[in-house]
Amino acid sequence: MRTLVVIPFAALLLGILLELALGRILSRRWKGRLAFIAGLTAFGAVLALIPSIQGGQAVQFDLGWWDEGVGLALYVDGLSLIFALMATGIGSAILLYCITYMAHEETGTTRFYGLMLAFIGGLVGLVFSANLLVAYLCWEIIGLCSYFLVGFWYQRKEAAVGARKVLIITHAAGYGFLIAILLVYQSTGSFLWTSAEMSGAFTGAVFFLMLIAAMAKSVIFPLHTWIPEAMNAPTPVSALLHSACYVKAGIYLAARMYSFGGWQPEWNSAVMALGCVTMIVGALFALVQTDLKRLLAYSTISQLGYILTGLGLGTPAGIAAGLFYCLSHGIFKGTLFLCAGAVQHATGTRDMRQLGGLEQRMPGTHRIWLVAAAAIIGVPLTNGFVAKWLLYSAALTSGQGLVVLLAWLVSTFTAFYILKATVSVFYGRLPDELRGQDIHDASPTMLAGMGFLAVLALVFGLAPQLLMKWLVVPAGQGLGMAWPVEVTWLGLQTGAMTLLTTAAAGITVLAFGAGWVFYRLTRRARSSDVPVFTGGDPLPEGDRVGAVDFSELAGTTFGDAYRLLDPDPLYMGVWRGLQAAAGWAADRARGLENRAVLVWIVGALLLAAAMWIW
Amino acid sequence: MNALADVSTNWMWIFSVVFALIAAAVWVYARAIPQGGASWWVLSVAVVGLTLASTLAGAGTASMLLLDAAALCAVGLILADRSPAARRAGRLYLTMTLAAVLCLLLAERLAGGVKPVYPLDQVVSALLLVGFALKLALVPVYFWLPMVAENAAPMSLVLIISVVDIAAFRELVHFREAMPWVFEQHQAVWLAAALLSMFVGALLALGQKNLRRLLAFSTLDDMGYLLLGVTVGSEIGISGALLGAAAHALFKLLLFSAVGTAENGLGHAVTLADRGLGCRFPRSAAAFVVGALGMIGVPPMIGFAGRWRLYLSGVAWGGIWLGLAMAAATVLALLYYVRAIHLVWLGPADEHQAVSGEPKAVRLTMVLLTVGVIVLGLFPAWLLAF
Structure with a gap:
């Protein structure tokens, strides 16, 4: 079973390395085929894991160290498998589609396929990880892949702007996840969500912070406004973003919180x-x-x-x-x-x-x-x-x-x-x-x-x-x-x-059924002109x-609701306020630079006084 | 205390390697894009040599004096450019450096290895804070850094920020081990200085139009995080600060290399008015993006390995609110970096701009560095095992 868990990572990583190594030799179609084979291999391995999770069972083991004291602990249960199957299965179908779709792209196909495979691998890593810090690492790898993929045509303004919004909203909210993980570590001394002490550490603050991160990833109101702007990406990217790899990461986190115990x-x-x-x-x-x-x-x-x-x-x-x-x-x-x-x-x-x-x-x-x-x-x-x-x-x-x-x-x-x-x-x-x-x-x-x-x-x-x-x-x-x-x-x-x-x-x-029968019975009458009352003047012929x-x-009908339910003006207001404050502060600071020696003497005296007082 | 000493001693080798790598990259860059005449080369070798010697000397007065000598050579790097603005910046850096050296030597002399009695302990603490605030360009005595950033050659800046400054930060860690009472007795003041640098640095960076000045203020911002780790003083805080400092050195090299290459191609300073430079300088754009995101600790770059430790030490000391404050400052940093990335590097290029491209050696250096910081971030255990 352990081999089956490792195969998806190995296949995707090998795919990325081959794309990078052979990028100058392979044709665009062959790069696509290579990526598809890597995705399909990962999908096959994940499919083969299904029997091992029946009855609520899980496969778990350590794969070594990621960082000092932070292990690559893996835990594959039914929930992990659902999301891994989506990522690799739907991902493979999308990669198959890419072979022709991206064949006309003049440049950047190596970058494209490398990022697509990393994107899929990131989600598999997130859902297979028992270590929350490694899960956060994968969470952000997914975020970064989506940023680069949405901005794939970075020379186009609309693509670059869409990518910027993705990064700002999802990365900023992601700090909720990181702080929550550190609070858990502070209570339990472990990054493992599978540890026995996890339920005690899963407090309201931890839940709330993780929920914010999940909301931004899964486009939950009011952190949803990045996704329409991300539509200037190549369509396979949009498909992967929406169906399998990105928005589902937040749903995974929301569902996984039930495993922590202590849910109120x-x-x-x-x-x-x-x-x-x-x-x-x-x-x-x-x-x-x-x-x-x-x-x-x-x-x-x-x-x-x-x-x-x-x-x-x-x-x-x-x-x-x-x-x-x-x-x-x-x-x-x-x-x-x-x-x-x-x-x-x-x-x-x-x-x-x-x-x-x-x-x-x-x-x-x-x-x-x-x-x-x-x-x-x-x-x-x-x-x-x-x-x-x-x-x-x-x-x-x-x-x-x-x-x-x-x-x-x-x-x-x-x-x-x-x-x-x-x-x-x-x-x-x-x-x-x-x-x-x-x-x-x-x-x-x-x-x-x-x-x-x-x-x-x-x-x-x-x-x-x-x-x-x-x-x-x-x-x-x-x-x-x-x-x-x-x-x-x-x-x-x-x-x-x-x-x-x-x-x-x-x-x-x-x-x-009744509707269908009615439609079939009356279909013949459709060929003749039927005078339709439109509420006023008739529509022009053929319209x-x-x-x-x-x-x-x-x-027109929901006009007020659109104004009320769009949080973007609020975000824009915050940005403008920050920009104005920053501009004002920068102007003042520039003025002080001209009197730098005098100001540093005053500053140094202030620091010394603070030291003396506190 | 012993654990802390072990942590920083192990780091002596890591910093030596990092400084050597940076020096190699700087010299390759300077061969392709000249940074100054013969005097620049002599001074840059002196700066690197003295800093390496200071690092390998460990702690103590000899190490301090070697580093001070390196800082004085760095003044020479700025003065090598004979423009009035550069000379003014050089003079200011010299004044601040001398004042910092005076404060630190006096503090070490007065303390003499043991905690002095009141009120001498207060004087020593104040001298240390002021000395390091001047050296590391903390708020409110940071003024030399943006002026130097605007007027020195890009690789001179890298030597000052990524080598001399980071070595000075390592010196601060030694003081943390040798005189823990300075930090424990006045933890609130050190933390206030750290938070002030984080927020004021980020806010001022957001208000900049010149990319070099923006990067200078981002150093203030990042120093705030590193100082916080040292102030908290736990093993995880110190290792986070040292790892963060090493990462800072590498990312600043990437950032200034990218900006310097674009400046060389364009023939003028890069500001937020420039557009679509990524089309003309694709590798510089990639280096800038990776450097910027790495600076704020976005995984999988090596910066994250330092940042999560710093966040953890912040949460351990100040609970959820300090953690959230650190995250808020990072979001500010994200805003100013992303603004620079999207205004200057991405998007359509200005068709009427005549530019020269990226020299091959510089391109190769940036690609290797970019790959290096990502691989190290994916496998930080390798670095720490070293």
Whole structure:
């Protein structure tokens, strides 16, 4: 087992070293293939670890020293494995996609693949580490990789600005994690979260500091504003950032805190409240976007809110729902981003106002998008449906009716903005600007990368018990939460407490079926003109409601909410205040430099006087 | 006490190697981008030689005198540039150095190895604080450093900050071991000086437009952390301070090399008005980014190995609030470094700017140093085993 734990690190490290060593010799495609092989090897080793964590078991051993007195202690349990599988599995699919996507990049591909592998390796290191200080090291390695990858096209202003925001917000909040670790060490004399004394050291201050760090990484309100700005990165980076490696690091930390022992029930309310606010804020802002990747970025914020809410419920079913949601989100969000990248690759734009009618030109991408879009909305037969259902069920059985109501409301918003994106990009007429262009579907390797993820979304929607039995339940057991597997095919729940939810879902499916039948029966009538009352003058012939109309409508309806829920003006105010204070202080100091000798005599006397007094 | 003595004695070798490496890099750089005439070379060899001799001599008056002689040679490096501003900066550095030497020698003489009686102990403590504040450029007597930074050649600056200054810091650690009562009796004052340097240094750095001055104030800022580790005085604090000091020396070499190379290519001082230098000087940009992030202790650079120890000693002494204060000062540092990185180095280049590139030897030095500080940060146990 120990060998299997080490293989992912060895494969990724070897991949990085080979990329660096052979960077000048290999073609861009071969660099991509090399990175994919390294990622796939790591994924295979992590998959092979699954049997060893059944029943809440863990693999643990020491790998030597990182620093004086700080060991490389490894601990692999169900929770670690979920996140390591996401990083290596989804990461490998993304690397496969990169082979063609990055083949046209003139420079920097060695840097790109080296950073991508380090990024994946950083997350595996974080989730496999029993030593909190080493976990922090990996936490920051992930942060630094994302900074360099978001700023990959550093010659472009928007990419550099996006990278800056990522670094400032996430690194600054990361000090919460570091200080919390040092407080734990101060109490226990150990950096190991597996130590017996950990529960005593896990105080409210430690929890709060770790939560702040997790919030910034996992784009939880109000520390979420960096992620839309990070969209100027190459699309595979966005996909990795959103689905597997970056935002999930914070979720891992939030879940891992249950392992520390000493979790206080009152903290659940705080976590749940943050989750609910985040899911609303993300969805509201997604409604007004006209940039496809920015829309997906805000949807990530909203979806992360769902996941945190599940974890915040604090019950075995809630945590299981949160973890299942986390895996599902990784799969469908990765797919959506890769599809968005394929669209941008083919058309040169991701502005939904300039897109449309791509269904005919990009049929493969269109079908894959539809599967992922259905999953994020929560359509039955997809993993997204099971994730939402589990969450609603867990909230209902915990008596959290308000959470269900909010989650349902946000789900309708999700359906609105995802349908807006789907229609704007794939349906309707091809815009005149794109007609002359040679737009064709994504290459086979790109389709294979995103198709693999879409297939997973369907497989885990049809047979969610596979994930539940082999990963989610062992992870829950590792966190001290025993939860019997109550999910069967299609996500049907068999527990006595969840029969009502099952019945409700059954009615929903029936309603969908009835709707489909109704649509089929009335379809023929669509060809004739139907006078539609639009509330005033009729729309011009051939016009349709597009992304702009939709965004303007949402912007007008929720205008005040957008002003209220955007923390960026506050951050900007703090920055301006600091800059003004710094400028004032620098001017005064410059003036004193002209009288340096006099000032140093006064300064020296002051220091001496202070020494005398205290 | 013995444990502390062991810690700093072991570090004698590490510092010697670090100084030798820095000297080698400085001379390679100076061969490619001239820093001065023959006198510069003679003086730079004297500065490095005397500092190495002082380091290898360990503690005591001989070591102090050797280091003072190195500082006086460093004054010569500044005066080698005959511009009025450089001469003024040189004179100020000379005045401050002489005052510091006087304070420290007097303090050592008065103390004589044992704690003197009141009020002499107060006088000794005050002389030590003022002496080291002048030498290390702490707030409020830091004025020589920004003036020197603005007017000396880049590699002269590296020799002053990364070699002479860091050796002076090692001297402070010796005083911490030899006269612990100075620090324990007046811990609040030393800590106040450390925090003041951290915050004022960071705030003043944020207000700078010239990159050399910004880097000078960042030294003030970093000295605050190092002083805090020494003041707390635990084994972890001292080793954190020494590791941080060694890392500081290497990162400042990277930073000034990057700025110096860009200045050489552009033909003027680099300020926040310059744009997109990363397109013209890619390796210098990478060196600056790694140097800047390493200075504030971002993993996986070697700076983190020192910083976490310093944070730990801060939390151990002052609890969560001192830890948070240190983190707040670091966030300020992050702001000024990131501003410099993104305004000056990243983003689109000014197409109309005529520049010459990065000399091959300088490029190679910067790449090796960049890789070195990352590898050491990933495996700090190697360095400490040394």
